[in-house]
Amino acid sequence: xxxxxxxxxxxxxxxxxxxxxxxxxxxxxxxxxxxxxxxxxxxxxxxxxxxxxxxxxxxxxxxxxxxxxxxxxxxxxxxxxxxxxxxxxxxxxxxxxxxxxxxxxxxxxxxxxxxxxxxxxxxxxxxxxxxxxxxxxxxxxxxxxxxxxxxx
Amino acid sequence: xxxxxxxxxxxxxxxxxxxxxxxxxxxxxxxxxxxxxxxxxxxxxxxxxxxxxxxxxxxxxxxxxxxxxxxxxxxxxxxxxxxxxxxxxxxxxxxxxxxxxxxxxxxxxxxxxxxxxxxxxxxxxxxxxxxxxxxxxxxxxxxxxxxxxxxxxxxxxxxxxxxxxxxxxxxxxxxxxxxxxxxxxxxxxxxxxxxxxxxxxxxxxxxxxxxxxxxxxxxxxxxxxxxxxxxxxxxxxxxxxxxxxxxxxxxxxxxxxxxxxxxxxxxxxxxxxxxxxxxxxxxxxxxxxxxxxxxxxxxxxxxxxxxxxxxxxxxxxxxxxxxxxxxxxxxxxxxxxxxxxxxxxxxxxxxxxxxxxxxxxxxxxxxxxxxxxxxxxxxxxxxxxxxxxxxxxxxxxxxxxxxxxxxxxxxxxxxxxxxxxxxxxxxxxxxxxxxxxxxxxxxxxxxxxx
Numbered sequence: 189x190x191x192x193x194x195x196x197x198x199x200x201x202x203x204x205x206x207x208x209x210x211x212x213x214x215x216x217x218x219x220x221x222x223x224x225x226x227x228x229x230x231x232x233x234x235x236x237x238x239x240x241x242x243x244x245x246x247x248x249x250x251x252x253x254x255x256x257x258x259x260x261x262x263x264x265x266x267x268x269x270x271x272x273x274x275x276x277x278x279x280x281x282x283x284x285x286x287x288x289x290x291x292x293x294x295x296x297x298x299x300x301x302x303x304x305x306x307x308x309x310x311x312x313x314x315x316x317x318x319x320x321x322x323x324x325x326x327x328x329x330x331x332x333x334x335x336x337x338x339x340x
Numbered sequence: 341x342x343x344x345x346x347x348x349x350x351x352x353x354x355x356x357x358x359x360x361x362x363x364x365x366x367x368x369x370x371x372x373x374x375x376x377x378x379x380x381x382x383x384x385x386x387x388x389x390x391x392x393x394x395x396x397x398x399x400x401x402x403x404x405x406x407x408x409x410x411x412x413x414x415x416x417x418x419x420x421x422x423x424x425x426x427x428x429x430x431x432x433x434x435x436x437x438x439x440x441x442x443x444x445x446x447x448x449x450x451x452x453x454x455x456x457x458x459x460x461x462x463x464x465x466x467x468x469x470x471x472x473x474x475x476x477x478x479x480x481x482x483x484x485x486x487x488x489x490x491x492x493x494x495x496x497x498x499x500x501x502x503x504x505x506x507x508x509x510x511x512x513x514x515x516x517x518x519x520x521x522x523x524x525x526x527x528x529x530x531x532x533x534x535x536x537x538x539x540x541x542x543x544x545x546x547x548x549x550x551x552x553x554x555x556x557x558x559x560x561x562x563x564x565x566x567x568x569x570x571x572x573x574x575x576x577x578x579x580x581x582x583x584x585x586x587x588x589x590x591x592x593x594x595x596x597x598x599x600x601x602x603x604x605x606x607x608x609x610x611x612x613x614x615x616x617x618x619x620x621x622x623x624x625x626x627x628x629x630x631x632x633x634x635x636x637x638x639x640x641x642x643x644x645x646x647x648x649x650x651x652x653x654x655x656x657x658x659x660x661x662x663x664x665x666x667x668x669x670x671x672x673x674x675x676x677x678x679x680x681x682x683x684x685x686x687x688x689x690x691x692x693x694x695x696x697x698x699x700x701x702x703x704x705x706x707x708x709x710x711x712x713x714x715x716x717x718x719x720x721x722x723x724x725x726x727x728x729x730x731x732x733x734x735x736x737x738x739x740x741x742x743x744x745x746x747x748x749x750x751x752x753x754x755x756x757x758x759x760x761x762x763x764x765x766x767x768x769x770x771x772x773x774x775x776x777x778x779x780x781x782x783x784x785x786x787x788x789x790x
Contacts, residue, residue, distance in 0.1 A: 206452030207480025207510040208546065214422050214450045219501040220486070221542040253491055261436040262443065262487070267494040296436045302491070302501075323495040331491070331501045333541025336435055 221333040227299045234290030234299070234337060240330070242280040242303040248317070248326045249304045250277040252285050258295025261334065265300055272319050291339045298334040305329035388483055388509060388775060389619035391533040391553055392578050395571050396611060397772045398511045398531060399557050399579075402479045403569060405453055406517070410525060410561075413463040414789045416456055421785030423449040425776050428485060432505060435540065445485040445505055447776065451785075453479040464521060475517040477529070483773070484508035487542070503542025507550075510534045513557060525561040530554055531571065565589050583607040602656040609649045614677055616642035621728035621774075625675045627683035635680065645675040649692055661701050669693040677727060686727055689741070693767045695722035697746070717749040722767035728774040742777060744770065750785075758786040 215222065225238040236252060249271035257263040268287055271278035277285065285301075304326045306313060315321045388394075409417060425447040432443040457475040464471040486502040493499060515529025534549040555578065559569035565588050570580040586604040591597075614624045616634065623634055625643035634640055651669040658664055671692035678685055697720035725741040733742065746768075748761025763769045763781045770777060 206454055206478050207450070207482040207512050210420050210422070210450035210452030210480060211448075211482040211484075211510070213420065214448060214482075215502075217422075218448075218486070219499065221489070221501060221503050224539070224541055224543055251493065255436070256492070259436040261434045263436070264490040264492055264498075266492045270494070298436070300489075300491070323497075326496060328491065328493075328499050328501060331489075333503065333539060333543040334489075335541060 219328050219331055221300070221331050223330065223332050225299065225301050225332040225335045227335040227337045229291045229337060229339060230286075232289050232291050234287040234297075234339075235284060236287065236299050236301060236335070237284045238301050238332060239283060240301075240303070240332075242330070244280070244305065245310045246305040246329070247280045247303065248306045248322060250280070250282060250285075251302045251304055251328075252277070252287065253300045253302065254287070254290070255298045258293065258297060261298055261336075263298075265298070268299075270304070270322075272322065294339050296336060296338045298336050300334055301332045302328045303330040388507070388773065389535075390613070390617070391511075391555075392571075392573075392611065392613055392615070394481070394483070394509060394511050394533060395531045395555055395557075395573075396579050398479065398481045398513055399559075399569065399571055401451060401481065402453075402477070402513050402515065402527070402529075402557070403559060405455070405479065406525075406527065409455065409457075410519060410521070411467065412789070413459075414455075414457055416790045417453070417787065418455075418789075419451075419453040419785065419787040421451045421783060423451075423781060423783040425449075425779050425781045427779060428775075430485065430506065432487070443487060443505075445487050446502075447773075447779075448482075448484060448486050449773075450482045451480070453477065467522070470523065471521055473517075473519040473521065475519070477515045477517065478512060479515075480510065480512035482508070482510050489542075504538035504544050505542070506538070508536045508538060508544060510536070510549075515557065523563055525559075527557070527559040529557045531557050565592075577612075579609065579611040581607060581609040602654050604655075605653045607649075607651045607653070609651070611647050611649075612644055613647050614645040614673070616640075616644070621680065621726075621731050622677040622686060623680060623683070624677060627678040627680075633683065643675065645673050645677055648672040648674065661703065663699045663701060665697045665699070667693070667695055671725075679727075679730075686740070688727075689725055691723075691725065693722065693724045693771070695720055695767050713753050715749070715751045718747070720746045720766065722746070722765075724765070724767035724770045726770065726774050729770070729777050732775050732777045734778045742770070755789050756787070758784065760784050 223238065223240050225236060227234055227236050242250060251270045252268040253265035254268050255261070255263040256266045269277060269285065274285070276282045306317070307325050307327055315325055405419060428445045428447050429442050430445050431440045432445065434441050455475055455477040457473050460472040460474065462471065484507070485505045487505045489501040489503055491499045491501055512532045513529045514532070515527050517525070517527045519525045531554070533553045533555070535551040536544050536546065537550045538544045553573070556572040558572070559567065561567040565585050567583045568581070571578045584606055586606055587601050590601070614620055614622055616624050624645040627634055629637055629640040649669050649671050651667055653667040654665070656664045669692045670690050671688060673688050676685055677688070697718050699716050699718035701714055701716045722744045723741060724744065727740055729742055730736050730740050742765045744763065744765030744767060746761060746763045746766040748759060750759030751757050761783050765777060769781055
């Protein structure tokens, strides 16, 4: 009880506004985009880079998405790659991805990167951490803002 | 490290206990300070950009919270609420086409409050007793539009994420309160208004507000009979309010009709709300300056109009746990106001707002907490007039006045409680944000108290 009061007092003293706290919680519930990524073209490939550490007990993988339609920022994003197609995306410290032949179609595209977590905490997972389970028991824990690339 | 800890809590938020929830709040408050990665488009709106109106909203919410807290003995109180208004069709830039396009966005409003109270000595044993409390509070309101992002994860199905879109507003009060119950209450605080423009990628850099203002807030209440509150900006009062609890005042002299009389309160409030700003819905005093339309001149001395509101509020218990609450507010604007697009004078009606709320409050008994526990369901009807309504409603030719309704339910089990409500054009919601006219609004809240 005393510790709770000390922590609450610290929050008030340090001027951490409740508007930010409540928005952060809502942002987590609605999976608000929370970090930035960079994309650039390298020959016929597209390189995606980010600077986030996704390490946690619940980490399940990293996924890369791109807009389905060219020249439309608000098109649905489709999966480009996950850890089952690219081994490095199973490492939480991975910070870049090469979309091979990503520059083969002309147009403006948008990329995003997501950290995927297992839905249940480690001690409550009663399923193997394999590919079939991944498709059933995972969810987006964090997602980047969009990054635009114009392929000419 | 803190981010990982927070992630774990979010994934388990359904199983969260109070201690974890508080730690989560504290960690979350720092996560938003982490760096993210220049500037998007802005859309024109009235109340959202009006810091006078927003300061009024956050200070009203602060007072509303204390209306229930002032009678209770507690050390820590945490309240959070999320309000969502869907189907905001806004012209939004599409970086793929290079054009502005109509896009349906959601208006998200979140509110949080954390109050820490310390008795000097001991808490009073009953309402008749007296005690001295000192409390520190922080309350905040975030307003902003978000857009849904659809993610097709292949075999894992489709998920929805969200991006910040257009300007985002964060208003907070940091206050200290002294309560010498039941005689005197004093609240003093700072109101901080921050406005952010999200990055083009949908994220925000919280360390770089586009605009920031700090104001003062003061409120005092004497013996639950008289209250006075004001918001001060640069040593000038932006708004002030007086309220008298007429029935309680009468009962001080004669308690004969204590059970029969309705609870009546009268109040007077004034707000310097029309200031010829870009985001204001009207021109004050005149649409012209030196014979030229104000909107054709880059700079001109701003005119100001003050909105004066006189209200009477009545609470009347009815039969079998039913209660009726009604309010009517009369308005007087001290200068003429004019539509910005037609430059026509607006004739403000005498009645600014009225509402009626019928509530059902069955008696419940929760072991050890029966004193302050209740479940209330309510339904209400209202009418609200505001010059901004015509601008934001679906069919502007319907004018400045609008009928609305509300339905909701709330529960208070002493140490925990919450509520849910649905509103459509209800006056208290439009008073907070006129942009919500002709849109559904849904709100949920949850509180903990120790």
